[in-house]
Amino acid sequence: MKTSFGAFAKLLSVAALSAFIAACSSTAKIESDLGLKDAPDWVNQGTQVMNDKDGRYFHGVGSASPMGDMSLQKSVADDRARAEVARVLSSYMDVVSNDYMAATRAGGSGANEESVSREIKNLTKVNLTGAKIIGSWRDPKTNIIYSMAELDMKQVKGTLEGVQDMNSDLKRYFTTQADNIFDRVAKEKK
Numbered sequence: 001m002k003t004s005f006g007a008f009a010k011l012l013s014v015a016a017l018s019a020f021i022a023a024c025s026s027t028a029k030i031e032s033d034l035g036l037k038d039a040p041d042w043v044n045q046g047t048q049v050m051n052d053k054d055g056r057y058f059h060g061v062g063s064a065s066p067m068g069d070m071s072l073q074k075s076v077a078d079d080r081a082r083a084e085v086a087r088v089l090s091s092y093m094d095v096v097s098n099d100y101m102a103a104t105r106a107g108g109s110g111a112n113e114e115s116v117s118r119e120i121k122n123l124t125k126v127n128l129t130g131a132k133i134i135g136s137w138r139d140p141k142t143n144i145i146y147s148m149a150e151l152d153m154k155q156v157k158g159t160l161e162g163v164q165d166m167n168s169d170l171k172r173y174f175t176t177q178a179d180n181i182f183d184r185v186a187k188e189k190k
Helices: 002-024 041-045 070-106 113-130 153-162 168-188
Strands: 048-052 055-064 132-138 145-152
Touching: 041 055, 041 145, 048 070, 048 168, 055 070, 055 153, 055 168, 070 113, 070 132, 070 145, 070 168, 113 145, 113 153, 145 153, 153 168
Parallel strands: none
Antiparallel strands: 048 055, 055 145, 132 145
């Protein structure tokens, strides 16, 4: 009887931890209506995951206050926008990892969590090279520069296809479930 209660308690603990991690990683969109009247919509919408007729995208918005050198200021805003894409992609990949680990546990397969986590982090880093700046705007009143970086989900999938030494089950899971997970995350953020 102790064994089944202990197993139940352990399962309950894992479920609670998974729910907590999922809740913590669900910050893929910042509610940030800045209310800037003349700003482009993307400035007021902020960082987000976006699923529309054109595709699935990770959008990151960064800003930089005036610093005397407009080129440096623009570069800082661009870097901050890319950092936002990294944060959103990392949150998304955490959801993928959690879902994969839950699926492997349910299927009786013993996936190595540390290995999966390392592979997910490496995939995230490699994909960030594909993030590009797609817009910039300077607020004429404050001279703050805003930049928007974008990473296409197709880029993320293409990068994954080129990875040779990745766990084949994780790769297969990502290939078949990535869009569904993305759509779920995007829908939760609306």
